[in-house]
Amino acid sequence: MIKYFFRRLFTFVLSLALASIVIFSLVEIAPGDPASFMLGINAQPDTIAALRSELGLDQPKINRYFDWIGGMLTGDFGISYTYRTNVTEMVGDRLWVSLPLALYALFLSTVIAIPTGIYAAAKRGKTGDFAVISATQLGIAIPNFWFAIILVGIFAIKLQWFSAGGFSGWKDGLFNGITSLTLPAIALALPQAAILSRVMRSALIETLGEDYIRTARAKGLSSAQTIWTHALRNALIPVLTIIGLQFSFLLAGAIIIEQVFYLPGLGRLVFQAITQRDLIVVESVVMLLVFAVILVNFIVDITYMLVDPRLRQDSI
Amino acid sequence: MTLLSVRNLSVAIHEKPIVKDISFNLGTGEILALTGESGSGKSISALALMGLLPLGSKKGGIINFDGNDLNKISENKFCKLRGKKISMVFQEPMTALNPLKNIGRQISETLVQHKACAPNELKNRVRNIMDRVGLSGIDPSRFPHQLSGGQRQRVVIAMAVCLEPSILIADEPTTALDVTTQAKILELLKKFAKQDGISIILITHDLAIVANIANYLILMKQGILVDQGEPKRVFRDLAHPYTKKLFSASSQKLILKENEISEGKLLEVNSVSVNYKSHNRGLFSKGTSIEAVSDVSFDIKRGERLGLVGESGSGKSTLTRTILGLQSTSSGYIKFEGKKISKDNRSFKKNIQVVFQDPYGSFNPRHKVERLIAEPFFALGKEAPHETEQKSIVKEMLEEVRLPLNSTEKYIHEFSGGQRQRIAIARALVIKPKLIIFDEAVSALDLSIRNQILKLISDLTERHGLSYLFISHDLTVIENITEKCLVMKNGKIVEQGQTKQILNDPRNEYTHSLIDAAPKFPEFGHA
Helix, strand or coil: CHHHHHHHHHHHHHHHHHHHHHHHHHHHHCCCCHHHHHHCCCCCHHHHHHHHHHHCCCCCHHHHHHHHHHHHHCCCCCECCCCCCEHHHHHHHHHHHHHHHHHHHHHHHHHHHHHHHHHHHHCCCCHHHHHHHHHHHHHHHCCHHHHHHHHHHHHHHHCCCCCCCCCCCCCCCHHHHHHHHHHHHHHHHHHHHHHHHHHHHHHHHHHHCCHHHHHHHHCCCCHHHHHHHHHHHHHHHHHHHHHHHHHHHHHHCCHHHHHHHCCCCHHHHHHHHHHCCCHHHHHHHHHHHHHHHHHHHHHHHHHHHHHCHHHHCCCC | CEEEEEEEEEEEECCEEEEEEEEEEEECCCEEEEECCCCCCHHHHHHHHHCCCCCCEEEEEEEEECCEECCCCCHHHHHHHECCCEEEECCCCCCCCCCCCCHHHHHHHHHHHCCCCCHHHHHHHHHHHHHHCCCCCCCCCCCHHHCCHHHHHHHHHHHHHCCCCCEEEEECCCCCCCHHHHHHHHHHHHHHHHHHCCEEEEEECCHHHHHHHCCEEEEEECCEEEEEECHHHHHHHCCCHHHHHHHHHHCCCCCCCCCCCCCCEEEEEEEEEEEEECCCCCCCCCCCEEEEEEEEEEEEECCCEEEEECCCCCCHHHHHHHHCCCCCCCEEEEEECCEECCCCCCHHHHCEEEECCCCCCCCCCCCEHHHHHHHHHHHHHHHCCCHHHHHHHHHHHHHHCCCCHHHHHCEHHHCCHHHHHHHHHHHHHCCCCCEEEEECCCCCCCHHHHHHHHHHHHHHHHHHCCEEEEEECCHHHHHHHCCEEEEEECCEEEEEEEHHHHHHCCCCHHHHHHHHHCCCCCCCCCC
16 A cells, blocks of 8 residues: 555656656747847847846756756746746736636536436436436537636626626635636536536446446345445546546636636636746746646545555555 | 245346246255256346346246245335345356455445344354355455455355345356365355255256256256256256257267377477566565466377366466467476477467467457458468468368358357357468467357367367367366366476376376366266
8 A cells, every 4th residue: 555655656756857847848949039029129139148147048958947946846936037026926826716716616516427427327218317418418518618608698797696707816705705716617617517427427337237236236235225335436436537637627727717707817827928938937837737737646546545445455 | 845936937128038937936945956058048037036137127927935926026125135035146256246345344234234233243243154154264354356256255155145045046156166166165055055944046057066966957948947857857857858958968078089199299398487576566676476387397299189277376378378479488498399489489370379268359349250260361471372262261161160151251249159169260270270279268158069169179180180288177178178188286287197097096186176076967877
């Protein structure tokens, strides 16, 4: 068990190191010198050179890589080329929007998907199953920004329960914060819930066909009892994998939703930084997202171990 | 006293009749054997008694038990009977247990479900029943994957008998197990019938097992009950032609025609050992290695037919893989016609072919049979004959294995198990190899089909002077099809020599126990 844990931990650290090298190299290869971009086309070569040395761009690549990594490890992400402010602060502010939004959406998607998936599997082949399948079909087919627009139309404009966009921050209290994230979270969660619900349904149906389910029924358990006590835990393994992947998507893939609701999130920050050649911001945010994704997958791996005793044994 | 009475039971799945109008009685403490070849409807009948038929099935008739008609009672009521009054043991012990729960919890579940004892007694009850089924030294907190197949089957039996049910249905409980384990499990079932008066419905395809332990026998064929009665009487009278056919199939002896055996060695295996690194390898530790094959030596001369017997885990498969050059040796060597076999030198591959246990799994389902049989030609590369010639060879081979010539245009799923094995043999023969390895090639087949395939192999040997290595866990098969054999245990060869001599007068203790454990027909007094 300990070996499994350390092996996963080792993979975790290794993936981070590799990702950092890839990100750094890609940004290096990308065309466009930040210094000349910042100073405009009429800038004198010596002014550009001066700015380059001020930004540390004249240092050897190896040094810059280690400066960047060292800074990140100590929480110093550097200074933004365009805004001239601390990247740590910029990212921190945005993270307080994006992270709660992703978690909120993930929570909603799980809460919707798991019960509907279980319900459909229990009623497989019947009307209830058909209803869930049709609903999920719709959920997968409709893009989330369309959901977003419809939600705004109904709940913000017609009913006026929520505001149509913007985020006032957490200063006005937890409730206000959550309220302004609710519509975006629902818009993000619905397509994800549709996918997850299908995965839950098919994993559960597959598990219900296993021999040990028949054994449980032969012991006198009702079909509902076998779902709860035997099938569900076995079916959760593929579901966990999808939840892990969805979190990454929700964290990084919310750019369009952030645009629709006018939220100051990470997605928008990256988008702006790329158009302005603010490479230090791009590098830092991308690295942060990669970190989050790898961390979530690490947690999923560890959860597998808690669910499945076969992985707890070190010989496997 | 009649405990269970089944009247005109019929089952249809998706409108297709599977069980047609069968009736029988079961008395207290009786062992009733339900037998027949695959597809005869025996397992479905059992599931009908348990009320656990698959979705989309319809049943008719009356199942009278304890004053209730089990075909009519509500699902709720049935749940109270299952596990308490009627319980069931399944064929595949590897998958019959939930991999995520420890065995103690899975056993206690039956007790908890039927509120059979107080929570503080639970531990003792579980320990008790585990001791009774022969799991005395086993910790209830272990998980299924930490147990052997035989131990898992004991866990399933423990769950089924812990409330001392009136009826225990055992569906091929020993088919997936080794012969020695099989004998012990059957002994255990017998004990429960005798000591606790549990009535047992034993589903099996093995007539020898039936003859040895059942009080009553029901023989089914394609959903119809064709013969029934006390096994002794049924096997003596052989009243029904199907009974006669099955009986003669299971006691059939093949006569191997003598092959011309040349002096030179075709295959030479010289003190071969194969080590596997265990997966238990850390970042810095080397990990231990497991010796799967240990210092094995034997040879096959041209025209010789050699058997290899052993239980699961004895190293048979590793040895096969090594001979095929798919696994490298740790020490020793294998020579084919005087040239060493290794992973790099595979020029011998046009002279060795193999037929596996599961023919379906070894064929590409998207290719037509013509291409499947012609497959070994690809291995020949430039030496392969011209395409038109290949086609005529394939046709020739189909005739040899007695399949219709239009089979070439069909796909593998259109054939039955026996036909697929014929195709596998045709594929093995197509490049006229010098040696064929049959790896449990008839183990998955019904008895009558198995005999047909064995007959085919013996005929082909006669015509082509084949040499082969026949690997099997089944001694009767080895007896029928080989003249020399090896007995393997824990990677070592414990005995080798003439097949007849080994089977009649085994020198080694292990061989002895294998022969003893194999179910045999008692004498029924007919010639």
